[in-house]
Amino acid sequence: MLKVESLHVAYGEVATLRGVELEVKEGTIMSLTGRNGVGKTTFLKTLMGLQPVREGTIEFAGEDITGMPAHQRVHQGLGYVPQGRQIFPRLSVEENLILGLDARSDGLKKVPEEVYEFFPVLFDMKARQGGNLSGGQQQQLAIGRALATGPKLLILDEPTEGIQPNIIQLIGDILQRLVKETGLTVLLVEQYLDFIREISNEFSIMNRGSISAHGPITDLTTDLVHQYLSV
Numbered sequence: 324m325l326k327v328e329s330l331h332v333a334y335g336e337v338a339t340l341r342g343v344e345l346e347v348k349e350g351t352i353m354s355l356t357g358r359n360g361v362g363k364t365t366f367l368k369t370l371m372g373l374q375p376v377r378e379g380t381i382e383f384a385g386e387d388i389t390g391m392p393a394h395q396r397v398h399q400g401l402g403y404v405p406q407g408r409q410i411f412p413r414l415s416v417e418e419n420l421i422l423g424l425d426a427r428s429d430g431l432k433k434v435p436e437e438v439y440e441f442f443p444v445l446f447d448m449k450a451r452q453g454g455n456l457s458g459g460q461q462q463q464l465a466i467g468r469a470l471a472t473g474p475k476l477l478i479l480d481e482p483t484e485g486i487q488p489n490i491i492q493l494i495g496d497i498l499q500r501l502v503k504e505t506g507l508t509v510l511l512v513e514q515y516l517d518f519i520r521e522i523s524n525e526f527s528i529m530n531r532g533s534i535s536a537h538g539p540i541t542d543l544t545t546d547l548v549h550q551y552l553s554v
């Protein structure tokens with residue numbers, strides 16, 4: 324579904340991604356992990372068209388999207404939940420979700436039922452200001468907003484950051500249900516290993532701007548963790 328080949332990205336003269344190779348198979352959950360500052364967020368921004376590519380290609384659903392503008396990538400089916408959630412605190416929950424609709428290609432004007440089915444708390448709190456939700460509720464809102472865009476591939480940047488354990492569990496369950504019940508594909512950037520192990524089919528480890536290890540989740544050994552993830 325997603326295939327990235329020798330991707331290079333730089334901030335000015337500073338090379339940040341140096342030849343990233345990554346493939347996400349349809350109907351699976353791929354977790355990308357790695358220490359702070361190795362380039363995970365930069366990689367996701369590049370996938371979304373928010374950061375220019377120096378070299379390499381990004382292929383999505385059989386199409387080369389390397390130079391495609393960001394809004395068009397959302398039309399094509401890339402949904403993005405940015406690190407730190409970035410919801411609009413002064414807008415209501417429903418208004419935040421409606422903003423996701425603007426990016427759709429089918430002109431839908433109403434929040435899809437499915438979003439409220441997967442996140443009942445968002446239905447209950449429809450009228451509340453986004454900024455008045457708890458951290459865990461805001462994370463659900465951010466995921467709900469991305470779902471409202473009608474994605475085929477959902478890309479999440481550290482959704483468990485600063486969230487309490489029961490909500491982490493809930494988010495993990497919902498992501499797995501979305502894959503099973505709706506055929507969604509997920510690319511998750513995450514540092515919480517227990518969560519990765521519980522929900523992923525495959526993993527990739529990024530180190531200093533390239534992929535150092537990858538494979539089925541059962542191959543994520545303690546040796547790899549010590550080598551690339553321990554601080």
Ligand SMILES: Nc1ncnc2c1ncn2[C@@H]1O[C@H](COP(=O)(O)OP(=O)(O)OP(=O)(O)O)[C@@H](O)[C@H]1O
Pocket residue numbers: 334339357358359360361362363364365366406
């Ligand atoms: N807008 C920017 N301009 C210049 N350098 C940047 C910019 N954004 C990120 N960087 C640098 O690029 C490198 C990779 O940052 P990035 O945010 O992609 O890492 P990350 O793996 O997501 O880290 P974290 O786990 O802390 O979220 C870091 O050295 C960072 O300081």
Ligand SMILES: [Mg+2]
Pocket residue numbers: 363364365406480
């Ligand atoms: Mg990051």
